[in-house]
Every structure is written in structure tokens, then in C-alpha cells.
Amino acid sequence: MRIGDYKESYSADEAVFRTGTVRVWMLLLFVAMAVFPFWAGPYLLYMANLTGVAIIAAVGLNILTGAAGQISLGHAAFVGIGAYTAAILTTRLGLPFLICLPLSGISAAFFGMIVGAPSMRMKGLYLCIATLAAQMIFEFIFVHWTSVTGGIRGINVPTASIFGISFDTEFKMYFITVPIMVIAVSAARNLFRTRVGRAFIAIRDRDISAELMGINLFQYKLYAFATSSFFAGVAGCLQVYILKIVTPEHFPLHESVRYLAMIIVGGLGSVLGSIFGAIFMTCVPEALQSLLSLFQGIDDKIMSYLYPLQTVVFGMLIVVFLVFEPHGLAEMWRRLKDYFRLWPFEH
Amino acid sequence: MDILAQLIVSGIAVGGVYALIALGFVVIYKATSIINFATGEFMMIGAYFFYTFLVMVGMPPIPSFLMVMLCSAMLGLFIERAILRHMLGQPTISIVMVTIGLSSILMGLAEMIWSTDFKNFPPLFPRAPIILGDIIIRSNLFWGFIVAMLAVAAFALLFKYAKVGVAMRATAGDQMAAFSMGINVRTMFTVAWSLGAIAAALGGVIIGNIGGIQPTLGNIGLKIFPVVILGGLDSIAGAVVGGFIVGLVENIAGGYLDPYVGGGVKDLAPFVVLVLILLIKPYGLFGKEDIERL
Amino acid sequence: MAILSVDNLSLSFGGLSVLNDISFSVNPGEIFAIIGPNGAGKTSILNCIGGFYKPSAGRISFDGKDITRTSPDRRAARGLARTFQNIALFRGMTVLDNIKLGAHAHLKTGLLRALAYWGPAHREEMTLREQVEQDVIDFLEIEAIRKQAVGSLAYGLQKRVELARALAMHPKVLLMDEPVAGMNAEETEDMARFVLDIQEERDITVVLIEHDMNVIMDISDRVMVVNFGQKIAEGTPDEVQSHPEVIKAYLGQKKD
Numbered sequence: 001m002r003i004g005d006y007k008e009s010y011s012a013d014e015a016v017f018r019t020g021t022v023r024v025w026m027l028l029l030f031v032a033m034a035v036f037p038f039w040a041g042p043y044l045l046y047m048a049n050l051t052g053v054a055i056i057a058a059v060g061l062n063i064l065t066g067a068a069g070q071i072s073l074g075h076a077a078f079v080g081i082g083a084y085t086a087a088i089l090t091t092r093l094g095l096p097f098l099i100c101l102p103l104s105g106i107s108a109a110f111f112g113m114i115v116g117a118p119s120m121r122m123k124g125l126y127l128c129i130a131t132l133a134a135q136m137i138f139e140f141i142f143v144h145w146t147s148v149t150g151g152i153r154g155i156n157v158p159t160a161s162i163f164g165i166s167f168d169t170e171f172k173m174y175f176i177t178v179p180i181m182v183i184a185v186s187a188a189r190n191l192f193r194t195r196v197g198r199a200f201i202a203i204r205d206r207d208i209s210a211e212l213m214g215i216n217l218f219q220y221k222l223y224a225f226a227t228s229s230f231f232a233g234v235a236g237c238l239q240v241y242i243l244k245i246v247t248p249e250h251f252p253l254h255e256s257v258r259y260l261a262m263i264i265v266g267g268l269g270s271v272l273g274s275i276f277g278a279i280f281m282t283c284v285p286e287a288l289q290s291l292l293s294l295f296q297g298i299d300d301k302i303m304s305y306l307y308p309l310q311t312v313v314f315g316m317l318i319v320v321f322l323v324f325e326p327h328g329l330a331e332m333w334r335r336l337k338d339y340f341r342l343w344p345f346e347h
Numbered sequence: 348m349d350i351l352a353q354l355i356v357s358g359i360a361v362g363g364v365y366a367l368i369a370l371g372f373v374v375i376y377k378a379t380s381i382i383n384f385a386t387g388e389f390m391m392i393g394a395y396f397f398y399t400f401l402v403m404v405g406m407p408p409i410p411s412f413l414m415v416m417l418c419s420a421m422l423g424l425f426i427e428r429a430i431l432r433h434m435l436g437q438p439t440i441s442i443v444m445v446t447i448g449l450s451s452i453l454m455g456l457a458e459m460i461w462s463t464d465f466k467n468f469p470p471l472f473p474r475a476p477i478i479l480g481d482i483i484i485r486s487n488l489f490w491g492f493i494v495a496m497l498a499v500a501a502f503a504l505l506f507k508y509a510k511v512g513v514a515m516r517a518t519a520g521d522q523m524a525a526f527s528m529g530i531n532v533r534t535m536f537t538v539a540w541s542l543g544a545i546a547a548a549l550g551g552v553i554i555g556n557i558g559g560i561q562p563t564l565g566n567i568g569l570k571i572f573p574v575v576i577l578g579g580l581d582s583i584a585g586a587v588v589g590g591f592i593v594g595l596v597e598n599i600a601g602g603y604l605d606p607y608v609g610g611g612v613k614d615l616a617p618f619v620v621l622v623l624i625l626l627i628k629p630y631g632l633f634g635k636e637d638i639e640r641l
Numbered sequence: 642m643a644i645l646s647v648d649n650l651s652l653s654f655g656g657l658s659v660l661n662d663i664s665f666s667v668n669p670g671e672i673f674a675i676i677g678p679n680g681a682g683k684t685s686i687l688n689c690i691g692g693f694y695k696p697s698a699g700r701i702s703f704d705g706k707d708i709t710r711t712s713p714d715r716r717a718a719r720g721l722a723r724t725f726q727n728i729a730l731f732r733g734m735t736v737l738d739n740i741k742l743g744a745h746a747h748l749k750t751g752l753l754r755a756l757a758y759w760g761p762a763h764r765e766e767m768t769l770r771e772q773v774e775q776d777v778i779d780f781l782e783i784e785a786i787r788k789q790a791v792g793s794l795a796y797g798l799q800k801r802v803e804l805a806r807a808l809a810m811h812p813k814v815l816l817m818d819e820p821v822a823g824m825n826a827e828e829t830e831d832m833a834r835f836v837l838d839i840q841e842e843r844d845i846t847v848v849l850i851e852h853d854m855n856v857i858m859d860i861s862d863r864v865m866v867v868n869f870g871q872k873i874a875e876g877t878p879d880e881v882q883s884h885p886e887v888i889k890a891y892l893g894q895k896k897d
Contacts, residue, residue: 140615194766216714313460315452319452
């Protein structure tokens, strides 16, 4: 229970973790994240790594779509560009992981700006359809530019290594993925404490008055596309080193939809929501699959009914959240916190 | 030359079917301003309805066809009432996502009900290909085109002359004004969803008759986006023109370029055209830019 | 030397003429009012000055420079601020963030520094917070609502927050579109007092559109009257009030 909200400086008033209680909880969370790999088995660590990747990508998409209001159906393509950049740089030029990582982000950001440049003149549905076209075009390139991308067979990637240490297990990869995820999340959080983040939200809420307030719409829409695809590219690079292979199958339209589903379920425009959404949309289907696999071998006919259930549940989650909780898990979390803030003296 | 003529003719034939499916999208957008990403799944479900009545129940083709229209109308009605009615006034992203979620649900349900196995309709038309001079058209494609054109014409007449069509156009023009003139706007939304579902379902039956059906058939629905961007999101005539253009573009581009890049051009070309058009005309070929006010 | 001058401004949409050959100039430090019947083109004049509408002919200069072809965001950065007839706050942000957004053009943090935050970005934000608190929030007496979402505020307060956002832009000229429309007597009085304070204490030139004649007559130094997109009179409030064209425009032509 905490009472009162008294600050002595503006700096304290604007801090991310504003009270001692919150700081203690954050510390506990970090401890838990540090201890987790020593307790978890390879499968859980594998899932944790993929979740970390999803969080980075979802945070990126939420900057573009949730905060700046530019709908993108092509986010998976940018994750793909990051992944292919990393794979090609490693296998062809032998560049080390630590150099591939930023370059993947930069290359995705570059293509993101190319796709985003026309967004100055397009709005809403038209932009949404244009990004759908971008997704289709990049997917085509991944499949058909065989000499560079390896076609449908893709590219096999060696394990990441930093200063001679080979990150060849899920356990070791965890210590790359999670810190980068934490950095990415903090960077996104920082963004919204400055004029850049405010400008994004202003563009989403009312682009015309944003421009009359001195915001250069073209510049900031490009910023949003660049930042969002940079996050996507970094996520793509990590994904390559976790899976050790990149193929076009990893970046279909459905994957773009999955990222959108994460930010819808988590909460549009909320960094915390992106995290919740990414965890939820990675873990729920996986849990469902494990549940279904219990029936495996008992009756194949039941399986043929149960397997498509995952597709139905995926769609249901999106629809149910949009109808009943449009602000997503982040809003549910806020209500839960409000409830416990004065607990047990809520009256 | 023969190849080109052949590609053009089959392009037009396929384009006619795209026009019908795009109509299913346009009808809904026009009346409700909702962009329906589940149009392709409406189409796929329509094809399965037809399969169910024709093959599983054993009804003759024409009654099966009528049953498809009835069932699709009910599906559209149900979806509008159960889901989209709650979404009025929500931002674009939410509406886009709700129809995407819907498409996922419909696809999963189709897999559960009809399994993922590939299915064919029994032959409905004479098998002999239609021969026009040097050009050969597959029988199913030819008849599909004829049926699609008849359906498009029927919808166009409905909108122009029938009372419900006029009311829908009024609703599309100005919801508040239509409401104050005694038109029940909510009923119009339901009607639009039912009609949209019917148009898409008929397109699905034709496509299914040409190439067989499976739950992923709905992916063809993505091609309506180039069609409607070309034709303007809310224009019926535009949907027809856009349908033909997309049919032609994908056939010609596919026919000439596929050998060089190893296939797939057919599915890509409409999107490349779409991007080029949006670069030049950000509101589509026939779309109107809204004058914004402060 | 005028701070804002509009020469032979015309605007049309398609074939429809909205503004026809309007010229006026505003002197530094004055309160200049534009009045006229509904649909006369008053808001269109502000939209042309702000850069949202592109005039079909004419020239606008501000602070000694021709800004006719300058983009809206650059005009804002040079010192043109605006409040709107239908409140145009950013509903997804708090009052404080809305006000901070007004200072956008005066801040320097770029994308990379924003992502890193600690260091220059943090220092800039803290200075900004202090400035905004002292110059704007205290001045407009909105301390109590600074952390609230703007959507939850009463209408009169929303108008005040909009003014706060405009002040955070450190404008040389403030364009106000119907600042007291829809307000009760008390709120109207407050707003009129704020406008006078802004002019007197901060040397900000104010161009305002208003229907409330009492407010216009009380606070404005000069008044311009427009009707059907044309300027029909200009002068002190008293002069304008007795101008025959103005009476005709407001009361309609007398039938002979």
C-alpha cells in the first residue's frame, strides 16, 4: 500500500519509476530475469528467446502503428530484411555478430524509410494497403532472388560469437536476447519522454494541427518508419541467430498480422502493452499446442478437428480484445494496479 | 501474338470474377466505411457451402446456388450483428484488425468443418473448351465469366433501381441525412454485409469450380485490394474496371515474366501496379481526396 | 512596420471563390479582430495565414519575410501560433504533454538523442518543464489539471489548455479562432482577461475571430469586417460599428 504522491523536483516527477515501491518491484523483476535461465530447461529458454525477439519487434511496431498511427501490414517483411542482412553479412563477408546486429537494424530502417516516404501523401486505408503491397513484394524477393537469399531453402547461419565466446546454446543466447530486449524497451520508453514521442502521438491524434504546431509531418513519419523498422531489423537479426537459419517461411503476411495482433491485444501505443502482447501472443498459441499434443496418438480424427482450433483461437483473441477491451492488456494491468494500490483499504 | 491474345482473353475472364469478389468488398465499404479483410474468407466459405449442398446433400446445382446465397446472407448478417456493430466509431486500425481476426476464425472453422483436403465440384458445364478462332478458353473459366458478369449486372441493377439499393446509396452518401429521412441506417449496415457476403460467395463458387477448393482459397481475396485501389474503394463501376485490369495485368505479366524468375509473378504483378498507382495518385485511380476543415 | 501583412489574398476551391482580394496589415502588439457573418471566410483567412490552405493569389508576409510559400510547420517555428474554433487538442496526451508539444519547434532533441534520453535530452526536458510551469501553467491557472487527459476536461478548460499550448510556442503572433465561443459569462471574462494579459505582458500580437461583439468591442484595437469573402470595412471598434456596409451585412439590406 502506498499513499500520497509528493515530489520535490520536476526530474523526480518525470522519472519512469516514480516511487520506491515500483523500484523494488522492478528490481525483483530483473532478479527474476537473471535467475530464470539457471532454472529453466532448453525448451523454456528457447521460448524465452523467441518471446524476447517478439517483444523487440512488437515495441517497434507499436511506435509506428500505435503511437504514430501509421498502420503497417508489412512489419514481418522488415524483420525479414534484418534477418537476411544478418545472414548474408555473416555467411558472405564473415562479419561478427556485434557488427551484424546494428547493420541489420540500419538496413531494415533504410527499407522502412523507402516504404514510408510515400506515406506523407497517403492516409489510413491507403497506407495500410500500400504496406500490404510492400509485404508481398519483399516476400517475393525473399523467395525468388535465389542467388542472394537462397530461395525457399534459405541460408544456414553459424552460431553467434562475441570476443571468442560461442553462443551455441539457448542458455547462452538468452544472455544476448534479453539484454538487447531490455535496451530496446528502454529506448522506446525514452522516446516518449521527449519531443519526438510527443510529435508521433500528435500526428496520430490530429495530423493537421500537429503541423500547425510546428511539426514537420514528413520528417516525423519517416522517423517513425525508420525507428519501427530498426527495431524490426534488430529482432530479425536475433531471430536468425536463435534459429540458425533464415527462410522466407519465417516472414509471411500472417507474421505481420501476428505482430499487429500483439499490439492490439497488449494495448495500442503502450510500450508496456507491446511487452504484454508479445508474451501473450507467443505463449498462448504455444500453450495451446502443448495442450493439443496431449491428444496426439489417442485419436487422429480428433486431432484434425483440434489443430485448426489454433487458427480460430488466434482470430478470437483479436476480435474479443477489440470488442471487449480495446485498450488491451495494458489497461487491464492498470486497473489491477489501481485496485491493489490501496489494498486492503480500498474504501 | 497468339500467346498474347490467349493471355488477354483469359485475363479478361478471370478479371470478371475478380470484379464480382471486389463487389463484395465495395458494397460493404460503400455503406459502412469498413474495409473487410475477410472478403476472401467469405468467398472461400461460399465455395464450401456450395460443395456441401451439391455434393454432401446432393441437391441439384441451381438450388444449391440459391442455398449458397441464403447461407452467405445469414453469415454476413450474423457477423455484422455479433461483431461489427460493436466497432462503430472505432479507429481504422481496430476495424482492419477485427476483420483480419474474423478471417482467421472463418479459415479455422472451415478447416474444422470441411478438413484441409483439396475438393472438387463435379462438372457443372460441358467440358469441351470454347474455341474462338485461335484462342482456347477452358470451359469452366468461360462459364464462370458469364455467371460472374450476370451477377455483377444483377447487383448493379439492384443498386440503381431497387428501393433497398437506393436507400443504401443514400446511407453511403451521408449517414445522418439518411437517418433523418427515415432510413434505418443499422438495417442498411446489415443488408450491406449480407449482400457483400453473397457477392463474395458467388465469386468463391466460380473460383472453386475453376480450380477446386481448400481452406486457403481465401488468400485470393488479397487480390481485391489492387482491384479496389485501382477502381476506387466505393465505386461499383470501378470494381469492374479494376477487376479487368488486374486480371489482364497478372495474366500478361505472369505469361511473359514467369519463365525468367521461376513463377509467382502472377500473384505479385497486381501489387506492383498498386504501388505504382499509389505513388502517383495517393487516393487511388478514381478516389476522391476529402477536403479537410479546421 | 506591420508584423503581419496580407496583400490581395484570394482563395478558391474548384470554381468556388472563398476569399476575394483581401488585404490588411496588423501592427506589432495590437489586438486585431476579424468579424463577419457565418460563412464569410474568416476561418479561411486564418487557414491561409497558418499555411493550411494554399491561397490562389496574393501574398502573406510575417515579421518582414514573405511566407506565402512557407510550409505550415516552418511558419509555426517562426512564431505563428494558432488556436482553433473546434478544439484541436491531442486527445491521447495529458494536459502537460499537450502544452509541451507546443514548444516542439524550440527544442533540439533528435531521434537518436531521444532514444538514449540520458544527457542532453533529459536536461532539455527538465528545462522545458520548468519553463512551461512558470510561463504557461501558472499564468493560465491550470496547475490542478496538468496530469489529466485532455478528453476528460470541461469545454472551457479545454479552450484554456489550447491557449496554453499556443503560448508554449512562444509566438510573435497568436491567431485565435473564436476563443470564447460556447463559454459562459465567467469563462468568457477569464479568457478576455488572458488575451489582454498576453498582449500587454508578453508583447504578443493577437489576431482573433469572434462573434461575441462585447468582447470584440472591449479588447480589440482594430477590427476588420468581411462578408462573402470580401473585406467591407476596417477601423477602430467604434468606427466599424457605425459603418453603413457593416450594418447592412449584419442586418440585411433594407427593402425600398
